[in-house]
Amino acid sequence: MLAKVDESLDSLDDLISRIKESSSDIGAILIFIGVVRGQAKTGERVLHLEYTAHETLAPRVLEKVLRRVISKYGIIDAIAEHKIGRVPVGGDIMYVLVASRHREEGFAALKDLVDSIKHEVPIWKKEVTEQRSYWVEGEKVDP
Amino acid sequence: MKGCKVEVRFYAKFKEELGLALIQLELEEANFRSFLKALRERIGEKSAILFRDDTQLRDDVLIAINEQIVGDVKHPEVTLNNGAIIDIMPLPSGG
Numbered sequence: 001m002l003a004k005v006d007e008s009l010d011s012l013d014d015l016i017s018r019i020k021e022s023s024s025d026i027g028a029i030l031i032f033i034g035v036v037r038g039q040a041k042t043g044e045r046v047l048h049l050e051y052t053a054h055e056t057l058a059p060r061v062l063e064k065v066l067r068r069v070i071s072k073y074g075i076i077d078a079i080a081e082h083k084i085g086r087v088p089v090g091g092d093i094m095y096v097l098v099a100s101r102h103r104e105e106g107f108a109a110l111k112d113l114v115d116s117i118k119h120e121v122p123i124w125k126k127e128v129t130e131q132r133s134y135w136v137e138g139e140k141v142d143p
Numbered sequence: 144m145k146g147c148k149v150e151v152r153f154y155a156k157f158k159e160e161l162g163l164a165l166i167q168l169e170l171e172e173a174n175f176r177s178f179l180k181a182l183r184e185r186i187g188e189k190s191a192i193l194f195r196d197d198t199q200l201r202d203d204v205l206i207a208i209n210e211q212i213v214g215d216v217k218h219p220e221v222t223l224n225n226g227a228i229i230d231i232m233p234l235p236s237g238g
């Protein structure tokens with residue numbers, strides 16, 4: 001398991017190798033890559049995004065989310081890395097990898113992980129468009 | 144009840160909108176109610192950024208006490224230790 005919130009992401013090849021090493025029972029590895037979209041929900045053209053995080057809480061909550069999801073779905077291992085700082089359009093924001101015996105529980109775990117990271121880990125996003133910059137509002141989610 | 148001093152850290156949108164990163168507050172009593180009262184007085188006319196009324200925080204304010212996120216923070220009787228660190232954060236919006 002690896003939980004990382006940092007100014008740089010590890011290479012996907014390295015992360016895939018790492019998660020593969022966790023068990024010989026792995027039958028599927030599923031990967032989510034979050035990428036900066038060039039158009040905001042408002043239709044404005046995005047220049048870049050700026051991410052900031054609670055330095056100590058963010059990695060700790062991320063690890064907690066990973067542990068919960070691994071246990072809930074009985075998957076073999078999981079990795080999540082989230083970038084902070086400036087990310088240009090087309091740039092990678094987040095890598096989430098799930099290793100499971102079968103694809104079904106892997107897909108379910110991956111979706112839960114990505115949703116949970118967005119709603120629980122204290123990371124915040126500012127969208128910078130051609131016209132302005134603004135903080136993107138998080139959503140309140142019932143536990 | 145005896146008072147205490149706490150340190151308050153602001154993050155992201157709240158840090159920018161309030162123009163505050165870190166403040167110290169002296170509380171009359173060592174509990175969350177007293178903290179909210181002192182915070183409201185300190186931020187004055189900008190209190191609507193964090194408060195929905197005189198005594199309650201808005202739903203989109205996330206609180207951590209001593210680096211533990213507290214779910215329903217708004218309980219006024221939660222006790223605070225002297226030197227407690229209280230983080231005031233927006234809801235997460237990463238990803």
